[in-house]
Amino acid sequence: MIKNRMSQKILLYSFILILLIIPLINDSPEGIYEMMWILYLLPPILVLFYHGYKTGILTGLFCVLLQSSYELHEYFLHPEEYSFNNFNVTFAIAIAITTVTLSIGFLMRHREKKQIELEKLSQDLEFLANHDTLTALPNRRAFEQRMDEALQEAKDTDRMFALIFCDLDQFKNLNDTAGHRIGDLVLFEIAQRVKQIIRGEDFISRLGGDEFIIFLDGVSSPEEVTNITQAILSTIEQPIILDTLEYKISASLGIALYPQDSIDPSMLLQHADIAMYQSKARGNGNYTFFTPEMGKALLRQTRLASGLKSALARNEFTVVYQPLCDAKTGEVTSAEALIRWNHSKMGLIPPNEFIPIAEETRIIIPIGEWVLRSAVQEAKRWHDAGHMIIVAVNISCIQLEECHCYQKIQQILAETGLEPQFLELEITERVALSNPEEMIRILNNLRSIGIKIAIDDFGTGYSSLSYLKKYPVHTIKIDRSFIQDIAFEVRDRAMLKALLIMAKSLNFSTVAEGVETPEQFSILSDMGCNVVQGFLLSTPLSGEEFFNFITNRRMEEGQLLSSLG
Structure with missing residues (x-):
């Protein structure tokens, strides 16, 4: 040929x-x-x-x-x-x-x-070595080269520049529900939009996944950075039409300034990353400038992450139990198991501080299994003494999605001898909607063997009630934010009443969290709330203290009935 x-x-x-x-x-x-x-x-x-x-x-x-x-x-x-x-x-x-x-x-x-x-x-x-294959934007390698050049130019000319760390909100959910093809198209569209918004001397790079870094060269003031940042957020939030469907995306941005925040490129990037996480903590679609206090918080988080790795082996965790009582009779019906961490050097660490770190590092899987086993063993001890109390255990999305979660829960119940109907697993709205189809399948499996499912902190998540009819939910726990002002705020009482009516119509049991005053207890009881929980009844107790609490309460109830007889 x-x-x-x-x-x-x-x-x-x-x-x-x-x-x-x-x-x-x-x-x-x-x-x-x-x-x-x-x-x-x-x-x-x-x-x-x-x-x-x-x-x-x-x-x-x-x-x-x-x-x-x-x-x-x-x-x-x-x-x-x-x-x-x-x-x-x-x-x-x-x-x-x-x-x-x-x-x-x-x-x-x-x-x-x-x-x-x-x-x-x-x-x-x-x-290819210097660009992202999906968006054709410069990659991390090209960004680092540009940063080195910019730092040298800034030193010579004494000018300021800014780094903006951009992370798309809930992008994993988009990938899970719409598919990776749509996710890739969204990333490409976002990249093109931001590229058109920034100035000619600026620079945008994709670091990977849904993370972008934007370099603003030669800015005159933080106010100018704010204006550009707001424009970036606005263009990202514009609806994206793909295959005749509309997708709405938001982003969390973190900003670090040179030379105010650091003159080291790696530290600048780290500071922008820290500020971005602060934005996420405030809610979707926000931006935050880095402050030195954030650096101190990062150091503490690093120490906590390191300590979590060995905390189980050092027996630094304990489980405490907070009673839940019937709003009509005052009878103790269940107990919520809560983890406490007494760090060997840093002292008592609040759960809302170390739980997110444990989830991020996936140490939550062994920790969560330990909490579940401890709580179930304690509940079996109560049952053996004649106190048929339900034990409620918080469980994270990471634990539920772990491949052998269902089998592990069954194994723990079998080994301890606790009947499944006396175990309640509490999940948040965020967990329930993290991967809806898979989560419904997992929860249905657990419900099929008698385990109860509760939605914790209800009303603080997606503010959408449509998912409730799809999930095998037994109980909704109304967040304390709806309870704290009901004694003197008419609007709060109206919202609470609406939630209770809705729950009753769906045949859900209701629990009010954070009950601290007799007035709150009385209002909840009159409105038809089933169960209350809070410091008015009891603070969280150790296993032994809780056993004594329910034993004494039963004795008091018996004495009251005897006197009435």
Whole structure:
């Protein structure tokens, strides 16, 4: 097969050459020599036809030079004896020179073509090394190079610049529900939008996943950074239409300034990252400037993350139990198991401080299993003493999605002997909606064996009630924020009443959290709330203290009934 147009041309010229030579051939010895020349030319022509011009030229060069050298050698050594005429000598020399010249020309052209191909390949590799394949934005490597250049320029010119760390909110949920193709298209669209918003001297890079870093060069003041940041948030929040469906995205931004926050590029990036997490803590679609206090918080978080790794082995965790009572009778119906961490050097650490770190590092899986086993063992001890109390245990999304979670819960119940209907698992609204289809499947499996499911801190999450009908929920726990002002705020009482009516219509049991005053207790009881929990009844108690609490309460109830009898 002829490989390229050059090979086609050489083949055509070779056949023309043969057709021109054939008429010159006669029966004389000279004619025989001429036929030998043709025979010498045929091999390279055939090689050229089947293997390409480079191999054909080299073969032709070898054949022609072999014959030509023999002819010229014989002629110059024995011209008086050599019968080859001047035409043949000239022909031999011409063929030799032409073949060498063509060979060199073709090889040089081939080398130039390869050089161009190599240069293009080198450019492509350089682009891939410095750019993200999905968005075509500069990647982390290119960002770091640009940062080094910017720092040197800033030192020379004494100017300020800003780093904005951008993380899309709830992007994992989008990937899980709409699919990774839609997620990729959203990332590409967001990248193009931000690229158009920022100034020509600015720079946007994708670090990976749903994280971007935006470099604002030569800003005059924090106010200018604020204006650009607000414009970025606004363009990100504009609806994205894909496959006729509308997607709304928000982002959390963290800002670090040079030289105020640091002159080190890695520290600047870290500070912007810290500020971004502060934005997330405030809610979706926010931005935050880094402050030194955030750096101190990061140091504390780092120490806590390190301490969590060995806290179980050092027996630094304990489980306490807070009673829940019937709002009508005052009878203790259940207990919520709560973890406490007494750090060996830092003292008592609040759960809302270390639980997020445990979830982020996935240490929550062994810690959560330990809490569940401890609580179930304690509840079995109560049952053996005749106190048929339900124990409620908080469980995280990471624990539920862990591949053997269902089997582990069954195993713990089997090993301790606690009946499943006396175990209640509390999840938050955020957990319930993290991966809806998978979460419904897991919770249905747990509900099928008798375990109760409760939604904790109800009303503080997505403010959407539509998911409730899809989940096998038994109880909703109304967050303390709805309870704390009901004694003197009419609007709060109205909202609480609406929640209780809705729960009753869906046949849910209701628990009011954070009950601290008799007035709150009375209002909740009158409104039809089923169960109350809070400091009015009791603070969280150790296992032994809780056992004594319910024992004494039962004795008091018995004495009251006896006196009434």
